[in-house]
Amino acid sequence: MAPRLHLLRTTRLLNRSYATASSSSTPPHFRVFDRRIKEAQRTRAALSPHSRTVDYLRDTIASRLAERLLLITRPLPHILDLGSGACHIAKSILTDPTLSELIPRINKLTCTDASSTLLHRDDTEPWAQSSPFELERLCVDEESILSDPTNFPYPADTFSAALSASSLHWINDLPSVLASVNTLLRPDSPFLGAMVGGDTLFELRTSLQLAELERRGGVSPHVSPMADTRDVGGLMDKAGFQLLTVDVEDFVVDYPDMARLCMDLGWMGEGNAVLGREMGGIGRDVWMAAEAIYKELHGNEDGTVPATFRIIYMIGWKKGAGQPQPLQRGTGQVSLKEALANVGPSGGKKEGNGEKDGNS
Amino acid sequence: MPERIRPVQKLAEAVAKCSVEAAEYGKCICADYNNVYQNKCAASFEKLRACVMSQKKK
Structure with a gap:
C-alpha cells in the first residue's frame, strides 16, 4: 500500500539545516519555535486567573532542581535563574522548608524571562516581599542574553551558579544559549538545568x-520536537561544561x-509555538476523534487520562583551576579486562569507575 | 463573574457521555494503529459525531 502519511498544508515551512559538530565561526541557524508567539502565550497565561492553579508542574521541577543545589556546599553569592517564569526557583527556595538552608548562602538571585508580565506576576506575594536575599527581575529573552546589554547588564564571569527550570525546551539554538551561560558563570561554577524532553506528552502527540x-x-505538528536525554550530554559538552551529570525523572499527571x-498547558503558557504549525487550531472532528x-x-481504568512529563536534569561545571580531570588515555595501571573477569558475566558487582583505567 | 465554559470542554464532556461510541471508534483505530488512513473508521466516527452533536444540543 502506498504510504499515506504526508504533511498537511502549513503556512510556513521549517527552515532547518543539518546539525554539525564543527566549530566553525558561522553560527548555526536553527528556527523551530516562534519565540514571539511563545512570549505572547506566556504573557496571556500570566494574566489568566488560572495561571497560579497550574503552577504545580513548574513548582515541582523548580524545587527538584533547587534540591540539587543543597549538594553544593560552597557559598552562592549571586545566582542566575534563566527563563524563570514567575521566579519559581526563588519561590521554592523561600517557601520550601527543606530548602531553607540555602537561604543564608545566597546574597542575590537574578531572575530573567522574556515575558515581563509573567516575570512580575508574583511581585506582591508574601514570599517575594520578605525575601532575605536580593531578588532581581530582568526582562530579557534567553536567546539574546549576551547580546542585549541594556536589559542584561552583567558581564562574563559574574555568576556563582546558574539555574534554569522548564524553559530550555522553547529555545531554538540551545548550543549557543548554553555557551552564553557558560560565559556568564565564574570559573569552576555550576550550571543546573531542567527541561522537558524525550517522551514528554507522547500520549497527546500520538492521539492527535x-x-x-x-x-x-x-x-x-501539535507537540514540539524535543531533545532526548542522549542529546543533552553532547550539548553541554559542546558548550564547554565539565563534569557532566544528566538524569531523568518522569512525572505522570492524570x-x-x-x-x-490542553487547557492546563495553555494556562502554563505551553501552547503550540512550533513554526511549522497549522494556523487556526484543531478542528472539531479531529478534536473529538483524538479525545476518543x-x-x-492510553486511558486509565477510572476514566482519567495520563500525561507524561519527562524532565531531563543536567549539571555541568565551567572549567576552572583545580577541577578534577579525567586521566590521560593510556595512563591506566589496572587492566579493565582482568577487573571484569573477577566480576563474572552477570556484572552485578561494580568495581572501579573506569577513570583509573583510562581505556574508555 | 461565572467562568465561561470553553468549547473544547463542552466537546470533551459530550464525548465522555458518548463513551460507547467513543470506545468503538477508539478500538477501530487502535486495532491496527500502524496502518491508519483517511476515513478508515468513518462509520464508527459518524456514530460518535451523531451522538456528540445530540449531547451538545441538550
Missing part, C-alpha cells in the same frame, strides 16, 4: 497524530480528559 491521520489523511490537559483515541489507547 492518529486522529488527524484518520480524519484528514495527514499530520501536522487529567479528567484531553481538553483539561486518547481514552482508548
